[in-house]
Amino acid sequence: MxxxxxxxxxxxxxxxxxxxxxxxxxxxxxxxxxxxxxxxxxxxxxxxxxxxxxxxxxxxxxxxxxxxxxxxxxxxxxxxxxxxxxxxxxxxxxxxxxxxxxxxxxxxxxxxxxxxxxxxxxxxxxxxxxxxxxxxxxxxxxxxxxxxxxxxxxxxxxxxxxxxxxxxxxxxxxxxxxxxxxxxxxxxxxxxxxxxxxxxxxxxxxxxxxxxxxxxxxxxxxxxxxxxxxxxxxxxxxxxxxxxxxxxxxxxxxxxxxxxxxxxxxxxxxxxxxxxxxxxxxxxxxxxxxxxxxxxxxxxxxxxxxxxxxxxAQPDIQDPAAPAALPAARGEVEFRDVSFKYSASHTGDDVLSHIDLHIPAGQFTAIIGGTGVGKSSLVNLIPRFYDATGGAVLLDGVDVRDYPTRELRERIGMVLQNNVLFSATIRENLLWGKADATEEELVQAAKDAQAYSFIMSLPQGFDTPLDQGGVNLSGGQKQRLCIARAMLKKPAVLILDDSTSAVDSATEAAIRESFYKNLKDTTVIIIAQRISSVRYADEIIILEDDHIAGRGTHEELLAGNAIYQEIYQSQQEGVGE
Ligand SMILES: Nc1ncnc2c1ncn2[C@@H]1O[C@H](COP(=O)(O)OP(=O)(O)OP(=O)(O)O)[C@@H](O)[C@H]1O
Ligand SMILES: [Mg+2]
Missing domain, CATH: 1.20.1560.10 (ABC transporter type 1, transmembrane domain)
Structure with missing residues (x-):
């Protein structure tokens, strides 16, 4: 003392x-x-x-x-x-x-x-x-x-x-x-x-x-x-x-x-x-x-x-002593025999076990699966929010553990499942993504995330102050601001963890449209519960328990994957009612 x-x-x-x-x-x-x-x-x-x-x-x-x-x-x-x-x-x-x-x-x-x-x-x-x-x-x-x-x-x-x-x-x-x-x-x-x-x-x-x-x-x-x-x-x-x-x-x-x-x-x-x-x-x-x-x-x-x-306390995620020579950011993600559980001392089952997955740069990938199967856990490994307990996660061919954390996270835009906004104006919140963004970039990101029109309808527009955590916005508005914040960063990899769940289907389609138009080179990984959110993806990955239970396009999975067919059926019934 x-x-x-x-x-x-x-x-x-x-x-x-x-x-x-x-x-x-x-x-x-x-x-x-x-x-x-x-x-x-x-x-x-x-x-x-x-x-x-x-x-x-x-x-x-x-x-x-x-x-x-x-x-x-x-x-x-x-x-x-x-x-x-x-x-x-x-x-x-x-x-x-x-x-x-x-x-x-x-x-x-x-x-x-x-x-x-x-x-x-x-x-x-x-x-x-x-x-x-x-x-x-x-x-x-x-x-x-x-x-x-x-x-x-x-x-x-x-x-x-x-x-x-x-x-x-x-x-x-x-x-x-x-x-x-x-x-x-x-x-x-x-x-x-x-x-x-x-x-x-x-x-x-x-x-x-x-x-x-x-x-x-x-x-x-x-x-x-x-x-x-x-x-x-x-x-x-x-x-x-x-x-x-x-x-x-x-x-x-x-x-x-x-x-x-x-x-x-x-x-x-x-x-x-x-x-x-x-x-x-x-x-x-x-x-x-x-x-x-x-x-x-x-x-x-x-x-x-x-x-x-x-x-x-020794922070358990530390920058490497000798960072690897870093390749240019392209957005290629690879999981090599990755296993993961939350606490190394924890004796329970792995949340993820032996995952092998390759996502080429620029691909639009969707992950779907029941709740608690490990979807969030999987994507959290990419920006090193947690470290894999087995195997390796690679970004652009380099193990994420060999990146300085700052550089790694610069390359990744992440909209967390329970994301938060801060007590500041909308503009200040968006600029978290990129502090020196120009007004045009700001407007573009807001438009891409389908947030522009509702921001403009607010009395003070971009200068509207948000109360603590954004309580004065609707769930869908908050989600769109979080997406805009991540898009403004122009990352190589954009990850949306269940981030359009509170947005209606038409708006969601418009957001997806702008991804196609404006984020051609960005690797987009979205996690979603609705078939309508994932059906246009280049590749859909089905996660079940702790492993990948199927992958392919909407048509391929609909033809040959029982789990996907089941999810599809259950959601069709909902629509039919
Ligand atoms: N911080 C944590 N500490 C310990 N266990 C956790 C933690 N976060 C999640 N888990 C456990 O890990 C498992 C996978 O959780 P994860 O959040 O990845 O699921 P998910 O597929 O994203 O679910 P959802 O669709 O509900 O978001 C769950 O069984 C959960 O109980
Ligand atoms: Mg989750």
Missing amino acids: LNMIRQHLKGYGRQAATGPVFMALEVVCEMIMPLLMAAIVDNAIPRGDTTYIFLMGAAMTALALLSMFCGIMGAKLGIGASQGFGANLRLALFEKIQTFSFADIDKFSSASLITRTTNDVNNMTMMLTMGLRIMVRAPVMLLVALVIAVALNSTLALVLVVIIPLMVVIIAGIMKVGIRLFGQVQKRVDAVNEVLQENLVAIRVVKAFVRQDFEKKKFQRSNDELTDAFLKVGVRIVSLMPIMTVCMNAATAAVLFFGGRMVMGGRFDLGSLQAFIGYIAQILMSVMMVSMSLLQLSRAQASARRIQEVLD
């Missing part, structure tokens, strides 16, 4: 170093105060020396002001340093997450990544803000008070020899449990965030299926579990307070008993006894404060471990 703090304090080192100096000065000022007070009680009051009282009073005021100044400076520098550290750490996490592959994100879950970047980082900055202050104050306080107490009366100070070890033992016991429990707390924060995130993303589905009550119960469960975890830690921590108070009172009573007898015997001054009691309280207080901040530290430690896990 120290390493992490040092690394991410960059730029805030001076504040982190000078803050504690001011904090220490503040404590020293506070500690001298009771001594001056004792001097007044013991020296001035018995003699009725008002000048002495006035001078000492002035000194005390000056000391108080100095202590205040140091206090403010220390707190300001401390907060500056810890918040700066937090900002650095969040940025480092964010940058790391950007390098993650789909599989890495599956592994951590996006909810957990959010918790780690926000809540866990917060725990660490809080520990730094509070902890730093206490970690400086308490030891200084302890040391100064001990020295003064021993100097005032070394015999009385023996009380501390009994009480301090006792407190340390109690605190250590409570801490041991605390560290374990805080780890649990963070895990449950994850769980709550996961339910929350899932619910928010799918809020429309939840409402459509009237599942609010179910979701509420689910949330309640993880919320209760989190509360339980917090309670468990909380009960331990609050029990610390009363136990410590008992110790403190016992110590004060012992000092009063022995010290009182000394005062009565004339061996100790009353003012000094008063000051001594004050110092005893401060010593015990600081022991307690250290223990509290150690608890905070244990929470931060749990968070630090979770943050480090993300920072240390």
Whole structure:
């Protein structure tokens, strides 16, 4: 954890170093105060020396002001340093997450990544803000008070020899449990965030299926579990307070008993006894404060471990050390004996097994098959969203793993099955495809995707802002914008994963028409459920379970493939009704 703090304090080192100096000065000022007070009680009051009282009073005021100044400076520098550290750490996490592959994100879950970047980082900055202050104050306080107490009366100070070890033992016991429990707390924060995130993303589905009550119960469960975890830690921590108070009172009573007898015997001054009691309280207080901040530290430690896990993760899709010499982009795709499953450690069946497939450059290919047979999985291997677990995927004759990822994905336009738009204008969304596209290119892509007329019918046209994820558009409009965005990129391979499902047949035919006209050299791969979407393809591939169960043109398959005939029949019936 120290390493992490040092690394991410960059730029805030001076504040982190000078803050504690001011904090220490503040404590020293506070500690001298009771001594001056004792001097007044013991020296001035018995003699009725008002000048002495006035001078000492002035000194005390000056000391108080100095202590205040140091206090403010220390707190300001401390907060500056810890918040700066937090900002650095969040940025480092964010940058790391950007390098993650789909599989890495599956592994951590996006909810957990959010918790780690926000809540866990917060725990660490809080520990730094509070902890730093206490970690400086308490030891200084302890040391100064001990020295003064021993100097005032070394015999009385023996009380501390009994009480301090006792407190340390109690605190250590409570801490041991605390560290374990805080780890649990963070895990449950994850769980709550996961339910929350899932619910928010799918809020429309939840409402459509009237599942609010179910979701509420689910949330309640993880919320209760989190509360339980917090309670468990909380009960331990609050029990610390009363136990410590008992110790403190016992110590004060012992000092009063022995010290009182000394005062009565004339061996100790009353003012000094008063000051001594004050110092005893401060010593015990600081022991307690250290223990509290150690608890905070244990929470931060749990968070630090979770943050480090993300920072240390090796993204499982990395650029090749020595990229191959890249051929010009033509758009030829080849699967050589490809097998795939989502998690290498997963023992289940392969999602795809031993797929051999060659798609010549410029061909219009369609993939059809039941749901869950692996169509999306198959095309996700081309831009390396996942890596094949067996065999190789080649683009233009070169293994996709030998491309720098950026270059590979430049060559591929992909409209994902559940694609998203961003909170920006339509124009900005389309320009994701090609940042420096001209107005003509923009209009052309919109026209090709049959999106132009509806964009123009919007009051602000291309400058219409889209709300989060494009909620202010219909499903079919969103799909057409996503297609336009991918087409603007003019990729060598254009992949549409079920991207015209919400578009009516006439519009779909028009989109296909523009593919033929304007994307002659582009390899187009579409995944679709409807025969009408695939029948004009140069080649149709039927995927079943985990393998290719047939390929050919519409006519060939209709004549000789039972599965295709069945799909065709079932959709004809639908039309006939
Ligand atoms: N991220 C993932 N992690 C683990 N398993 C997954 C993941 N995505 C899909 N699967 C599993 O892989 C199999 C193939 O899924 P895939 O999404 O490729 O099907 P599909 O043919 O595209 O289906 P659909 O027509 O419904 O889109 C399914 O059994 C699914 O449960
Ligand atoms: Mg799919």
